[in-house]
Amino acid sequence: xxxxxxVPESGEHAELRASVAALVGRYGHGYFVERARKHSEPTGLWxxxxxxxxxxxxxxxxxxxxxxxxxxxxxxxxxxxxxxxPLLMTVISPAICGTILARHGSEAMKKRWLTGIADGSxxxxxxxxxxxxxxxxxxxxTTAHPDGDGWRISGTKYWTSGVDVADAILxxxxxxxxxxxxxxxxxxxxxxxxxxxxxxxxxxSLFVVPTDSPGLTxxxxxxxxxxxxxxxxxxxxxxxxxxxxxxxxxGNGLRQVFSGLNPERITAASISNGISLYALEKATAYAxxxxxxxxPIGSHQGVAHPLAECYIxxxxxxxxxxxxxxxxxxxxxxxxxxxxxxxxxxxxxxxALDQSMQVHGGNGMxxxxxxxxxxxxxxxxxxxxxxxxxxLNFVAQRSLGxxxxx
Ligand SMILES: Cc1cc2nc3c(=O)[nH]c(=O)nc-3n(C[C@H](O)[C@H](O)[C@H](O)COP(=O)(O)OP(=O)(O)OC[C@H]3O[C@@H](n4cnc5c(N)ncnc54)[C@H](O)[C@@H]3O)c2cc1C
Numbered sequence: 001x002x003x004x005x006x007v008p009e010s011g012e013h014a015e016l017r018a019s020v021a022a023l024v025g026r027y028g029h030g031y032f033v034e035r036a037r038k039h040s041e042p043t044g045l046w047x048x049x050x051x052x053x054x055x056x057x058x059x060x061x062x063x064x065x066x067x068x069x070x071x072x073x074x075x076x077x078x079x080x081x082x083x084x085x086p087l088l089m090t091v092i093s094p095a096i097c098g099t100i101l102a103r104h105g106s107e108a109m110k111k112r113w114l115t116g117i118a119d120g121s122x123x124x125x126x127x128x129x130x131x132x133x134x135x136x137x138x139x140x141x142t143t144a145h146p147d148g149d150g151w152r153i154s155g156t157k158y159w160t161s162g163v164d165v166a167d168a169i170l171x172x173x174x175x176x177x178x179x180x181x182x183x184x185x186x187x188x189x190x191x192x193x194x195x196x197x198x199x200x201x202x203x204x205s206l207f208v209v210p211t212d213s214p215g216l217t218x219x220x221x222x223x224x225x226x227x228x229x230x231x232x233x234x235x236x237x238x239x240x241x242x243x244x245x246x247x248x249x250x251g252n253g254l255r256q257v258f259s260g261l262n263p264e265r266i267t268a269a270s271i272s273n274g275i276s277l278y279a280l281e282k283a284t285a286y287a288x289x290x291x292x293x294x295x296p297i298g299s300h301q302g303v304a305h306p307l308a309e310c311y312i313x314x315x316x317x318x319x320x321x322x323x324x325x326x327x328x329x330x331x332x333x334x335x336x337x338x339x340x341x342x343x344x345x346x347x348x349x350x351x352a353l354d355q356s357m358q359v360h361g362g363n364g365m366x367x368x369x370x371x372x373x374x375x376x377x378x379x380x381x382x383x384x385x386x387x388x389x390x391x392l393n394f395v396a397q398r399s400l401g402x403x404x405x406x
Contacts, residue, residue, distance in 0.1 A: 001277075001284050007318045013075050016057070020079040023048055029084025029278075029370045036226045036373075041165055045085060049076075050120020055094045059102055063114035070099070070263055071325040074270045078318075081274020082281075084370065086377055088227055088271070089162055091385070093117055095267040097124035097170045100206065100260040104248035112244075113168065113208060124208070125166035127157035127234060128257065134158070135390050137172070142236060144175040144205060150242040151175065153209065157236070159384070162229035163218045168210045169234070172257055174202040175250055204253030207245045215239040224376040262328050264385050265338040269321040269345035272381050275374055276314040276345070276352040282371060283307055283356035286363075303359055310352040317344035336399055343391040346381040353378050 009017070027045045035042045049055050058073040059065025066072065077090045098117045101110060116122025133139035142155025153173055163169060209216065216239050218232040225231075248256050284307065287298030297303045321344075324337035357364030357371050365372050382388055396402045 001281050004315065006315045007322055009075075013072070016054075016072060016075050017079045019052070020049075020054060020076050021083055023052060023054075024080050024083035024085050027083075027085060032085040032087075032228075033226060033367075033370070033373050036228050039228060039230055041228050042085065042087065046087075046089075046120050049080070049090075050118070053118075054080075055090065055120045056098070056114075056118025059094070059098050059114055059118045060110075063102070063110045064118040065098075065102075065114070066118075069325070069329040070095075070266060071322065071329055073263075074266055074321060074325045077267050078270040078274040078277070078321075081271045082277040083274075084278055086271045086275055086374065088377075089123060089165075089229055091264060091267045091271060092126050092161055093123045093166075095263045096126045096260040099263045100170065100247065100256060101208075103259045104206070104256045106244070108244060109208065109247065116167070122168075123162060123166045125160050125163050125169040125211075126260070127160040127169050128172040129157060129159045131156055131158045131233075135387060138201075140172060140174060140204065142171065142173040143202065144173040144207060144241075146175070147240065150240060151207065151245065153207065153236045153239045153241065155236050157234040159221060159231050160218070160234045161231050163211060163232045163234055164230060165228075166211055168208050169216075170247070170260075171207045171209050171236070172204055172253055173207060175205040175253075203251035204257065205250050206247040206253045206256050207241060208247060209236075209239060209241055209245060213239045213241065225380055226373045227377060261386075262324070262334045262338040265342040266321055266324045266328065266334075268381055268385055269317065269324070269338075269341040272342075272345035272349035272378065273314065273318050273321055275378050276310070276317070276349040279349070279353045279356035279371060279374070280307065280311060280314065282369070283310075283352075283359045286356075287359050290361075297359070306355050307359065310348070310355050313344070313348040314352055317341065317348040320344050336395070339386070339391045339394045342381075342386060343388055346378075346388065349378045350382060 032042060053066045054076045056065035057068045057076055058070050061067040073095060080087060094117055101114050113122060117124060128137055130140055144151040144153045215237040218234045221231045221233060223231055287303055288296050290297050321341040324334050324341040327337050328334040353374060360369055363369045367373060397404050
């Protein structure tokens, strides 16, 4: 595939991309799949990404980070994925948890957790989804009850990735009193405050809960995904945490968690876009090489045009992801761009991967060709971390001004 200038890339980003490609390229897709199939951690790769400063590239220098931007992290994650190693944990630990802690954590909390997230020695899982509160996070029932100086957390989280390999979980829970919630109902975006049942439900707060806390247990959810991490149902049975576990202000969790959700969407888009680049690279190489009628199959328009269409969709998705990161880094409202970027990237990557498999004929199913094993990850990104329907709801209501349907 030729290099394109459609997605603007500064000299610094081009260098960053080349360094990431060189590092991850030494491991490659074979390494990733070998680890992922056994659900064993890609420890060597993760350590090297941390040591090179890639995992913490966007985090403050005072806490071991590179002092860079989310756009920098997006380049790292997209290229790691494009080099055949799409790592979900890069979205969860550095992008979501790292960003929330950098923005809202206390000094002690940043010292305790951020430096390790930046160098890769600490992993943090993120738990917002619950069995009865998936797309609708206003239904969250996990609760933190005040207990002396600290808290006691009870409830169940669902589909939490990587708990068994994480040192701590960033947990979204209800705390405080309903009266506080009524007072704070103006804090979040209007629709969220309106639907949060302000005045009737306790407000949300964020906590960092060490995974070895007594009362915290988890159960694997068997999933089709080829990824190093398992997903879990996590049970909090009166888990005691000290005052230092609370991120920022009690009851201000809705606003605080939002600072992690746009990075989540943007970097999830980076994983999808990386899968797209990886798939298109493989498809074009194969289409240039494979000849069944005396000419390379790529010379048949039935093969070339669908790939060209995929290329166009991928270029649009990457451009939108770059714009979303730019808005986020400029401190502007990045919600619309992040949602659209995530949607476009997930759709484009499924299409690019599917077409690449099609171009490979039967070999598209052969594990040796390194495509089929990415299928469920690409498919999952259509549903998580935010589903395509919830993005469409957002666009219908916020961008188009249509009435809410729920
Ligand atoms: C592999 C994997 C890893 C994950 N990792 C994490 C993690 O680390 N931490 C975490 O907290 N969560 C995680 N999740 C959960 C993920 O974020 C949720 O699955 C996702 O947000 C969708 O929620 P749900 O599964 O409860 O679906 P539901 O909310 O039950 O929705 C089911 C379907 O109905 C649609 N739907 C729901 N409401 C509406 C509506 N109002 N309008 C139109 N359509 C609607 C949805 O789009 C979806 O298609 C993970 C999920 C997976 C599959």
